[in-house]
Amino acid sequence: MYLSNLKVESDQLPKKAIVCGDPDRATLIAESLDNRQLLAKNREYYTYVGYYRNEYIAVVSHGVGSPGAAVCFEQLIQGGVGELIRVGTAGSYQKQVEPGSLVVSTAAVRTDGLTSQIVPDGFPAVADLKITNNLVAETENLYFPTFSGITLTLDVFYQGVTPFPHQQYQAAGVLAVEMEIAALYTIASIRNVRAGAIVAIDGYADADLSVDYNPHTDQMKNAIDQAAEIALSALTNA
Ligand SMILES: O=P(O)(O)O[C@H]1O[C@H](CO)[C@@H](O)[C@H]1O
Ligand SMILES: O=c1cc[nH]c(=O)[nH]1
Numbered sequence: 001m002y003l004s005n006l007k008v009e010s011d012q013l014p015k016k017a018i019v020c021g022d023p024d025r026a027t028l029i030a031e032s033l034d035n036r037q038l039l040a041k042n043r044e045y046y047t048y049v050g051y052y053r054n055e056y057i058a059v060v061s062h063g064v065g066s067p068g069a070a071v072c073f074e075q076l077i078q079g080g081v082g083e084l085i086r087v088g089t090a091g092s093y094q095k096q097v098e099p100g101s102l103v104v105s106t107a108a109v110r111t112d113g114l115t116s117q118i119v120p121d122g123f124p125a126v127a128d129l130k131i132t133n134n135l136v137a138e139t140e141n142l143y144f145p146t147f148s149g150i151t152l153t154l155d156v157f158y159q160g161v162t163p164f165p166h167q168q169y170q171a172a173g174v175l176a177v178e179m180e181i182a183a184l185y186t187i188a189s190i191r192n193v194r195a196g197a198i199v200a201i202d203g204y205a206d207a208d209l210s211v212d213y214n215p216h217t218d219q220m221k222n223a224i225d226q227a228a229e230i231a232l233s234a235l236t237n238a
Contacts (some may be wrong), residue, residue: 003075006060007040008047010079016235017058017076018228020087021069021180026061029087029228033059045072055236065155066114066183073184077191084188085131085231086197089215089224090151090178091205093170098201100219101145102227103175104135105197108182109152111164115186125153125185131196134234139198144226149175151199153182158210166206177205196234198227 001010020026023046030036033050040047044063049056058081062072076084090103097103108125110116115125132148139146152174156164181197188195200223202215 001078003079005042005071005075006045006047006079007042008079012039012049013076013079013081014049014056014058015081016055016083017060017081018085018087018231018235019060019062019072019076019184021062021064021089023061025087025224026059029232030059032228032232033057044068052232053236057235062180065179066112066153069180070114070183070187073187077187077193082193083131083235084184084193084195085135085235086181086184086195087224087227087231088178088180088197088199089202089220090176090199091203091207091209092176092201093152093166093174093205097147097175098145099203100223101147101201102139102223102230103151103199103201104132104139104146104148105151105181105199106132106148107150108185109150109169109174110182110186112153112155112179112182114183119186119190123186125182126189127185127196128188128194131194131234134237135196135198135230138230138233138237142226147175149173151175151181151197152177153179155179170206176201198231200224200227
């Protein structure tokens with residue numbers, strides 16, 4: 001089957017994939033693969049395959065935002081991928097979840113637009129238990145600040161004139177905010193595949209991001225490298 005959004009033939013795809021927003025991050029993560037091959041580049045979707053600890057896996061970028069990412073997730077699943085882990089970046093909602101730390105997302109608040117058009121209100125966006133347990137187990141072997149809990153998926157990066165109720169979600173204990181996990185978890189649930197996510201914290205989500213957002217620091221590079229290693233191990237230790 002030809003996957004026209006990815007420009008990849010399904011029989012080239014493995015059963016497991018790391019997904020991430022940034023195509024350059026996909027290229028960097030793919031450097032950990034043996035016999036790596038770039039299958040295709042189309043739009044924001046870069047698809048690499050190769051071997052990690054002798055297991056054939058893919059590393060694929062999905063771009064920014066749920067609608068575009070959903071196209072990528074659906075195509076990977078149509079191509080036979082049954083386990084996906086997102087390695088992303090996110091803004092923190094909690095003081096103790098400091099920039100440079102990692103968050104394993106156990107579930108995502110669906111404050112995006114995409115999922116409300118594919119499932120009814122109230123349908124939960126939850127991570128797969130096995131993948132999440134693997135991710136958490138990998139973080140326990142490290143001396144690295146790591147948290148696990150609920151994240152929130154939003155379509156808005158730069159705030160408009162309508163205020164978003166950040167304080168309510170902070171008070172409810174949500175740990176971090178990003179833009180694709182709810183879509184990943186919802187699609188994985190309705191397509192009966194497994195998904196999990198780990199994100200590196202690049203700042204505080206309720207800050208003025210037009211002033212405070214900079215994910216291109218050494219601290220972030222270190223956190224993303226660590227998240228990628230954790231995700232690769234969790235995906236292939238299953
Ligand atoms: O770093 P990635 O994986 O792209 O994730 C986060 O960064 C992007 C915003 O800059 C959004 O895609 C958000 O979810
Ligand atoms: O969506 C995102 C991603 C990184 N940092 C944020 O504050 N928000």
